[in-house]
Amino acid sequence: MLDFSTGEPDFKPPAAVTATVSEFLRTRPVHYPPVAGLTELREEVALQLGAVHGRAFSSAEVMVSAGAKHALANLFMVTLSPGDEVVILAPYWVSYPDMVRLAGGVPRVATARIEDRWQIRPEALAAVLGPRTRFVVINSPSNPTGAVLSGAEIQAIVALIEELAPSAWLILDDIYRRLVYGDAKHVSAFRALGDRFDRIVAVDGVSKSYAMTGYRIGFLLAPAPVIAAASRIQGQMTSGVAMPSQVAALAALRDPAGEEVLATMLGAFGRRRRLVIEEIGAIESVGFLPPDGAFYAFFDVRRHLGPGTPFADDLALATWLLERESVALVPGTPFGAPGHLRLSYATADEDLREGLSRLRAAFAALPVAG
Numbered sequence: 516m517l518d519f520s521t522g523e524p525d526f527k528p529p530a531a532v533t534a535t536v537s538e539f540l541r542t543r544p545v546h547y548p549p550v551a552g553l554t555e556l557r558e559e560v561a562l563q564l565g566a567v568h569g570r571a572f573s574s575a576e577v578m579v580s581a582g583a584k585h586a587l588a589n590l591f592m593v594t595l596s597p598g599d600e601v602v603i604l605a606p607y608w609v610s611y612p613d614m615v616r617l618a619g620g621v622p623r624v625a626t627a628r629i630e631d632r633w634q635i636r637p638e639a640l641a642a643v644l645g646p647r648t649r650f651v652v653i654n655s656p657s658n659p660t661g662a663v664l665s666g667a668e669i670q671a672i673v674a675l676i677e678e679l680a681p682s683a684w685l686i687l688d689d690i691y692r693r694l695v696y697g698d699a700k701h702v703s704a705f706r707a708l709g710d711r712f713d714r715i716v717a718v719d720g721v722s723k724s725y726a727m728t729g730y731r732i733g734f735l736l737a738p739a740p741v742i743a744a745a746s747r748i749q750g751q752m753t754s755g756v757a758m759p760s761q762v763a764a765l766a767a768l769r770d771p772a773g774e775e776v777l778a779t780m781l782g783a784f785g786r787r788r789r790l791v792i793e794e795i796g797a798i799e800s801v802g803f804l805p806p807d808g809a810f811y812a813f814f815d816v817r818r819h820l821g822p823g824t825p826f827a828d829d830l831a832l833a834t835w836l837l838e839r840e841s842v843a844l845v846p847g848t849p850f851g852a853p854g855h856l857r858l859s860y861a862t863a864d865e866d867l868r869e870g871l872s873r874l875r876a877a878f879a880a881l882p883v884a885g
């Protein structure tokens with residue numbers, strides 16, 4: 516089976532990470548960690564995110580959690596009251612709506628379309644903003660589309676927030692921040708908005724940039740009182756994140772070798788992305804926009820669904836591709852985007868080449884709706 520469903524880099528973490536963890540385990544007892552994270556790690560994150568966002572952050576504005584996922588879950592747990600609404604832009608990362616619901620909130624989805632280059636239409640966003648909106652989540656680069664928000668798009672979203680949801684905050688899911696290609700640049704919302712809007716929190720981490728998904732380290736960047744509340748939740752639910760993982764994350768952030776791993780990954784992902792653009796872009800019946808970031812291609816297969824085709828929906832088509840072609844893609848429905856498929860190119864070049872050629876042949880032979 517050729518598996519293009521994974522959400523993690525197919526690389527090893529920097530050598531400094533493994534060496535530091537081994538040394539730590541050999542020489543130090545592994546005690547309970549500080550609940551909100553190792554001080555040196557929180558300081559380093561505050562420093563590095565300060566440089567990214569053009570603001571001075573203190574370590575009291577940073578909490579270390581078990582992945583960006585846990586950072587976000589903690590944030591929702593401490594901030595949402597029953598009935599509070601969280602605006603999520605579809606296509607979205609599958610976990611957002613359930614996380615909001617688990618914390619007692621109500622997800623409100625605004626859908627962006629491939630026809631609009633994945634830019635959210637103001638009327639679609641306006642329809643879900645209101646006095647109960649507590650947060651608007653933006654994820655750039657996006658999982659699943661790979662779209663990267665420009666400064667102007669961020670400003671347009673915030674202008675609508677100010678008009679229609681005056682107490683809402685912006686959540687930045689910046690987990691793919693460093694994975695951008697070609698001329699694309701990740702734009703810091705803090706920088707794009709300057710002093711005009713400061714109700715911003717961010718989640719970030721080492722999972723994708725340093726190929727450290729299994730270490731489970733993520734960061735929440737938020738005002739100190741929110742961090743204090745979130746660390747009370749974390750203290751009761753999980754305690755601080757495993758010390759070896761925190762030490763590993765610090766090594767990744769501090770060691771220049773961390774940058775080398777990122778550069779290697781960017782080289783490989785960039786090469787594979789070009790291959791994907793060439794091959795998927797050549798399938799006429801499929802709608803496709805070259806992704807600017809992350810490591811996913813998200814394409815529109817609606818012409819192959821419904822009356823006159825063998826498939827009722829994207830789930831049926833994905834199942835058929837798996838069974839007939841042994842190609843595993845993720846259907847769009849769980850991302851809030853029925854009629855699409857996601858391909859992850861965090862896979863070996865040979866597999867990708869073979870998978871893409873199977874996809875081209877399969878789509879060429881499949882009927883399109885009348």
Ligand SMILES: Cc1ncc(COP(=O)(O)O)c(C=O)c1O
Nearest residue numbers: 522582583584608658720722733
């Ligand atoms: C958009 C997005 N946010 C957050 C995460 C979670 O990252 P972590 O592994 O650090 O929890 C993922 C992982 O797939 C993701 O795609």
